[in-house]
Amino acid sequence: MHIKNKIEVCFSPAVFQYYKDSNAIVVVIDILRATSAICNAFQNGVEKLIPVKTIDEAREYKKKGYIVAAERDGYVLDFADFGNSPFNFTEERVKGKxxxxxxxxxxQAIQMAESCYMVVIGSFLNLSYLCNWLVKQERDVLLLCAGWKNKFNLEDSVLAGAISEKLIATNNYSTMCDSAVASLDLWSLAKPDILGYIDKAAHRTRLREKGLDDVLEFCHTPDSANVIPVLENGFLVEIGKRHIK
Amino acid sequence: MHIKNKIEVCFSPAVFQYYKDSNAIVVVIDILRATSAICNAFQNGVEKLIPVKTIDEAREYKKKGYIVAAERDGYVLDFADFGNSPFNFTEERVKGKxxxxxxxxxxQAIQMAESCYMVVIGSFLNLSYLCNWLVKQERDVLLLCAGWKNKFNLEDSVLAGAISEKLIATNNYSTMCDSAVASLDLWSLAKPDILGYIDKAAHRTRLREKGLDDVLEFCHTPDSANVIPVLENGFLVEIGKRHIK
Known part of the structure; x- marks a missing residue:
């Protein structure tokens, strides 16, 4: 019998402990806008990203001379160089940095998964590239949606469905996870018109109210990036450039 | 402008703290099988249910001479009179008791919501009766899915969608909650063939493996019960019989 690898979907960092699997590859998803920005940064040649949890940590790094991208609730922090719009991570700004x-x-979602086998970054930008890579790893996959302040969100769940669909289509994966089933169903509804579907999402309204919704189309367009950002010793690097191979 | 009441859906007790609203009516949903059993018990005339969290509490009550319905993972506990299949709560056994x-x-979900404005019990059994009652209360509604060991589950989420649909159809409710939107979408897929849809759910398989799936049809059939079980001073009573009116 062909043993398939398992897919699970975790809708919120607050329930990660119930899904955690130290042997799985964890894919962190935060479509609006963190993981879209991270993928774009690597696509544009960033050398390394240092994910930090608190504003104080970010400020400390700034004092040491680092370039800092930092925001809270969609607003750029005063000491930061820029916020987390994917459009900020231009080649000119980030290449080799x-x-x-x-x-x-x-x-927070990225750091939470640190103890698992591997943590990679997923977004619509690297959807196909990521799935092709995942399939080669022959491992269980846990899709961790960053959500919105520990609540479920629509856009992250829909991408979890898109990834699940691609993996299951290879016939090497199966799922017994209800949230994976729900993600697949939500994706089936969203797929014909992703932006139209995501228009229902609460965060779409939040971004619009702040004038930050310019990134919506970019963040929901598949396959602009051929990168797999991976967590290594607390930093994000491109998978080809990590030191532990 | 007509101010509509708000609907929110919480997919797991583990994230309840992020959705908690002390002014809302909380509807606890645990289709397989707790809230279905509770509704059936009240439909068959039970006087009062005492929800307890731990096995030890249940055992203590048993020693004091109470009738005890208790299970863990679908199995009846040895000291209990019966488990939580809705079919156990026959009129003969429960009327007036x-x-x-x-x-x-x-x-656990029921007790967790205790500090909110009101906690009522929802299932497919009392779907229409509950929704008609909710609409008259003119209050925000929080649908709390019990899930499975703090994970998302399909059947509870689908009922949350069914309730949301009925409330929104009255034009007195709206939602900005992504999990409510997802529930509505999952319900739209499930509605034409609820049992066929729920066949995908993990808990359906768990129950089948234990030979406990005889309740599936009953638990997913709307409107067999005209009751609103409500939490009052730690006990569940029928809403017409509570002391605080």
Whole structure:
């Protein structure tokens, strides 16, 4: 019998402890906007990202001379160089650089999964590239949605469904996880018109109210980035450039 | 402008703290099988249910002479009179009685919401009756899915969608909650064939493996019960019989 690898989906960092699997590859998803920005940063050649949890840590790094991308609730922090819009991570700004990165939800989800087998970053930007890579690893996959302040969110769940669909289509994965089933179903509804579907999402409204919704189309467009950002010793690097191979 | 009441859906007791609203009516949902059993018990005339969290509490009540319904992971505890299959709560057994009730997920969700404005019990059994009653209360509604050991589950989320749909159809409710939107979408997929849809759920498989899946059809059939079980001073009573009116 062909033993398939398992897919699970965790809808909130607050329930991660119930899904945690130290042998799984964890894919952290925070579509609006952390993991989209991270993928774009690596696509544009950033050398290393240092994810930090607190504003104080980000400020300390700034004092030491680091470039800092930091925001809370969608607003750029006063001491930061820029916020977490993917559009900030231009080649000109980031190529070959090390950048400190702190956001509302994304960073915390990344650090939370640190003890698992491997933590990689997922977004629509690297959807196909990530799935092709995952399949080669022949391991269980846990999709960790960053959500919004520990609440479920629609856009992260929909991408979890898109990733699950691609993995299951290879016939090497199966799932007995209800949240994976729900993600697949939500993705089936969203797929024909992703932006139209995501228009229902609460965070879409929050971003619009702050004039930050310019990134929506970019963040929901598949396959602009051929990168797998991976967590290594607390830093994010491109998978080809990590030291532990 | 007509101010609508708010609907929110919480997919797991583990994230309840992020959704908690002391002014809302909380509807606890644990389709397989706690809240279905509770509704059936009240439909069959039980006087009072005492929800208890731990096995030890249930055992203490048993020693004092109470009738005890208790299970863990779908198995009846050795000292209990019966488990939490809705079919156990026959009129003959429960009419006019006080029964102690402990289950894996449901009881904990009920007690967790105790500090909110009101806690009522929802299931497919009392779907229409509950929604008609909710609409008259003119209050925000928080649908709390008991889930499975703090994980998301499909059947509870689908009922949350069914309740949300009925409330929104009255034009007196709206939602900005992504999990409510997801529930509505999952319900839209499940509605044409609820049992067929729920066949995908993990807990359906768990029950089948234990030979406990005889309740599936009953637990997913709307409107067999015209009752609103409500939490009052730590006990569940029928809403018409509570002392605080």
């Amino acid at each position: 090390t950048i400190v990165y702190s956001t509302t939800n994304g960073t | 006080t029964i102690v009730y402990s289950t894996t997920n449901g009881t």
